[in-house]
Amino acid sequence: MNNHYEYIYDHFRANPLVESENMMKMRMFDQFSNLSKYLRERVSERNAVFGVDAKIQKQNKARVAYAEQLCKMYEFIGFFKASMRLGNTRVLLEEMSEEEREVFEVDATKIDWNKYFVDIHIPGLRKHVVNRTRLSV
Known part of the structure; x- marks a missing residue:
């Protein structure tokens, strides 16, 4: 792999x-839940560092959800x-x-x-x- x-x-x-x-x-992650937690934490950190507004935070949250959907498709392989x-x-x-x-x-x-x-x-x-x-x- x-x-x-x-x-x-x-x-x-x-x-x-x-x-x-x-x-x-x-x-690399050994469980999808660890990957999901990692993605969410990195986005939260980025939002805090750049001081983004609520609209951008919502967009970033949607991007994480989208990335998680893509990753979930490959959970059976990864x-x-x-x-x-x-x-x-x-x-x-x-x-x-x-x-x-x-x-x-x-x-x-x-x-x-x-x-x-x-x-x-x-x-x-x-x-x-x-x-x-x-x-x-």
Whole structure:
């Protein structure tokens, strides 16, 4: 999962959803509730430091809620505690003919995860979830 995090970070650093001077690398969390608490605390701190008015505070609260919705969609991946056993898949691959292996590719080690996230997943997320909008801070 750490490689996936790096791919996603690199992509959004180069192509941010939020117009910003800098993009800090966020730390990893082991539970969604910890992530949510972190986001809310950082926004509260920022509101206090910049002395923003009630309207801006409300907008910031809405942004946190939106970010939480996006993160909640990936909770099953980001906070998944199970491990996968590949023994049965390896046996299946060994029993398949070359032709079957080409037609029914099931070897996940051949997936270029960086390419998948950068060229397929994130553009789909932008198009269908965030509708290509760029948010301003």
